[in-house]
Amino acid sequence: MVRRYGRSYETGLLLLFFLRTKPLALFGWRRAGFALWRRGRIRLLPEKIEGIDGLRRIIAKAETFDLPQEAVERPTITDTVGYAAIGLGASS
Amino acid sequence: MRYTYYPGCSLHATGVSYDKSTRAVFEKVGAELVELEDWNCCGATSYTSVKKTVAYAIAARNLALAEKLGDDVVAPCSACYYVLNKTRTHMAEMPELKEQVNASLAEAGLECNMTVPVRKPLDVLVNDVGLDRVAALQTNSIADFRPACYYGCQIVRPYGAIDEDPEMPMSMEHMFTALGAHPVDYPPKVRCCGGMLIATFPDVAGQLCDDLIDWAVERGANCIVTVCPLCQANLDLLSMNRKRNGNGAQRRIPIMYFTQLIALALGSTPEEVGLKHGLVPVEIEAPRLSNAMVGTSHAHGEEA
Structure with a gap:
């Protein structure tokens, strides 16, 4: 969303979230969505910044400093959390 | 400035x-x-x-x-x-x-x-402008407002916007007292509203917001004033869905931004401060309201 427009687009973000995770939950938001729209609090179209090309270059450069999450080495704790902590078997 | x-x-x-x-x-x-x-x-x-x-x-x-x-x-x-x-x-x-x-x-x-x-605007109004100057500029009475001042969790820690106890900030209370309103004692003022859990885990956020509104209603507040747009949206959505309880007491109350209440006190009209965008109408029933406030209440009359 930020890469595309430079600003967050609440309506689109929520729609995308629900469509990707729990589409049926959208029905539960009908009344709230209508109320917000009626009170002028929902933008129908996203805003796009003028310097979007520069922002995309900033993002592209910054991404080179971020390792993919899968490649990040994390410490594994197996004996002081979960069931292992109370002697009911070690977690994997 | x-x-x-x-x-x-x-x-x-x-x-x-x-x-x-x-x-x-x-x-x-x-x-x-x-x-x-x-x-x-x-x-x-x-x-x-x-x-x-x-x-x-x-x-x-x-x-x-x-x-x-x-x-x-x-x-x-x-x-x-x-x-x-x-x-x-x-x-x-x-x-x-x-x-x-x-x-x-x-x-x-x-x-x-x-x-x-x-x-934060609250910091600027309190520390740069000063309560005395804000109070001196007041033109409208807001004496009929009994706000519950809700700060939320992000402006008090870890980067405190106002130089006060992060667990018990009082800036808004001091501001509204100086303007003649009657803020209520509101202990959960820095509790979380659930934030974006309203979308991912609505039951959790709903309960958190429910508690915040219950506290305000039980303390006799007739509005909650907040400094955060996400808190306002969450509380407003939840407040809108609440009904009057069995004995007829109002269980839902308007959720306002603190800037709306201050601007009204300083002479701005309800249109200028965007009261029409609230999901629960501002309906202060006392007779000393300005004409503008009464007009807003009527404009939202269907919600009564």
Whole structure:
């Protein structure tokens, strides 16, 4: 969303979230969505910044400093959390 | 007094009345707000969890643009306030991060040296303008308001916007007392409203908001005033869905921005402060209301 427009687009973000995770939950938001729209609090179209090309270059450069999450080495704790902590078997 | 105004994405959408009322208050107290040109999303609180350096870099772009103007940045949204301050602090504490962020910003010809502070409107009104001056500018009575002052969790820690006890801030209470309103004792003033859990785990956020409104109603408040657009949206949505309880007492109350109430006291009209955007109407029944307030109550009459 930020890469595309430079600003967050609440309506689109929520729609995308629900469509990707729990589409049926959208029905539960009908009344709230209508109320917000009626009170002028929902933008129908996203805003796009003028310097979007520069922002995309900033993002592209910054991404080179971020390792993919899968490649990040994390410490594994197996004996002081979960069931292992109370002697009911070690977690994997 | 001149400030660089960073509205953030929500003040152009669900928090539109915060935008209107902040501008109205600053105009009334004679402080100039210059909107940061071509600002971008601060990344909010979630971007850092996905891509750390990118999150800092997009927030730092705003700081770099603001440094060109040189004035203090005013960020009404609590998440924006938190993220921009976090970026400033972490860039100052971690030279490697600063180097990476500035290398990214250089792609667009920018550089961030953390020279401008990021502040909340509440801080500016209390510490730069002063309660005495705000009270001296009052033209309308707000004596019939009994606000529950709700600060939320992001402006008191870890980057306290107001120099007070983070567990028991009192700035808004002092402000509204000076303006003649009657703020109620409201212990959960810095509890979380659930934030974006309203979308991901609505049962959890719903319960948190329910508790916050229950506290306010039980303490005799007739509105909740807040400083955060996400808190306002969450509480407003939940308050809208509440009914009157068995004995007829009002179980839902309007959720206002603190700037709306101050602007009304300083003579702004309900239209100017965006009262029409609230999901629960402002219906203060006492007879000493200004004509403008009565008009707003009638305009929302179907909600009674």
